[in-house]
Amino acid sequence: MIMHWHILGAGSIGCLWAAHLVEAGHQVTLILRSKQRITAFNQQVTIEQGTETRHYPVQCQLADHPESIHHLLVTTKAYDVQSALSGLRSRLAQGAQLVLLHNGMGPQQWALQHCSQQQVWAATSTDGAWLRQPGHVVFAGQGETRLGRFDAPQDSSLATQLQGLALNIVADPVIEHSLWRKLAINCAINPLTALHDCRNGELASNPVWRAEMAELCQEIDSLLARLQLSLFTDGLLPVALQVARATGQNYSSMLQDVRHQRQTEIDYITGFLCQRASEAGLSAGKNEQLLHKLKKIC
Numbered sequence: 001m002i003m004h005w006h007i008l009g010a011g012s013i014g015c016l017w018a019a020h021l022v023e024a025g026h027q028v029t030l031i032l033r034s035k036q037r038i039t040a041f042n043q044q045v046t047i048e049q050g051t052e053t054r055h056y057p058v059q060c061q062l063a064d065h066p067e068s069i070h071h072l073l074v075t076t077k078a079y080d081v082q083s084a085l086s087g088l089r090s091r092l093a094q095g096a097q098l099v100l101l102h103n104g105m106g107p108q109q110w111a112l113q114h115c116s117q118q119q120v121w122a123a124t125s126t127d128g129a130w131l132r133q134p135g136h137v138v139f140a141g142q143g144e145t146r147l148g149r150f151d152a153p154q155d156s157s158l159a160t161q162l163q164g165l166a167l168n169i170v171a172d173p174v175i176e177h178s179l180w181r182k183l184a185i186n187c188a189i190n191p192l193t194a195l196h197d198c199r200n201g202e203l204a205s206n207p208v209w210r211a212e213m214a215e216l217c218q219e220i221d222s223l224l225a226r227l228q229l230s231l232f233t234d235g236l237l238p239v240a241l242q243v244a245r246a247t248g249q250n251y252s253s254m255l256q257d258v259r260h261q262r263q264t265e266i267d268y269i270t271g272f273l274c275q276r277a278s279e280a281g282l283s284a285g286k287n288e289q290l291l292h293k294l295k296k297i298c
């Protein structure tokens with residue numbers, strides 16, 4: 001079935017998806033924030049992968065365009081989702097498919113409450129991509145995108161409809177668990193790297209920082225247990241250490257935001273976790289300390 005997808009958030013992941021949707025025969029419209037951006041995109045996105053560079057035709061429009069939307073992929077930063085979606089609500093067709101693909105949690109629950117006439121899907125991805133310039137993406141490494149329906153977990157129809165894409169899309173019957181898993185790992189790594197201005201691997205090799213990480217993980221494990229989310233066989237710490245070592249030379253996304261003096265996603269990562277801990281009557285003192293320190297930095 002050929003679909004017309006609108007994409008909100010034309011960063012690296014948004015453009016990567018735009019290209020793959022077009023390649024699979026779908027129609028794509030990017031929703032951009034200004035006429036200057038529309039001119040800069042010149043009706044195309046470019047993907048560079050290895051030695052190959054390919055261009056894909058897309059349409060571009062502003063959010064106030066009257067066209068109705070039946071399939072919407074949201075790839076903005078977590079802190080932009082709510083206002084961006086609010087601006088498009090009147091354009092969303094009844095029963096439209098809404099896919100949220102971003103770091104952190106909070107906007108998925110918001111969408112569930114506020115977009116009750118639409119299907120709310122959530123996704124989490126390990127694809128590696130970065131922007132060389134607006135609309136030009138370097139696809140550095142294919143990962144996996146887990147996709148599931150947030151408001152009706154057993155529905156896997158969208159992953160099936162998107163099987164023609166050359167992205168590794170996996171239907172996830174309990175996407176909320178995958179989002180929590182990623183959030184827990186992000187909570188254990190990202191704020192500490194941002195605070196100590198270090199590579200991911202240094203958290204595992206520096207005994208003081210590793211001990212801080214262990215404290216965070218203990219609080220997160222207690223919350224997951226209270227929420228009856230059994231996500232890590234031997235607790236979070238071994239998994240978080242493994243991810244920190246496997247991505248040892250990288251600077252986390254949060255540290256990169258701090259270095260570039262951009263807003264971080266801390267409210268939707270550690271902030272979401274602390275909120276849930278407080279609702280559950282649990283103390284998450286170490287995570288809260290980090291949340292406050294990070295909010296002072298950026």
Ligand code: PAF
Pocket residue numbers: 185186187189190200243247251252253254
């Ligand atoms: O956010 C990131 O940079 C990555 O997801 C990481 C650091 C590997 C895990 O928190």
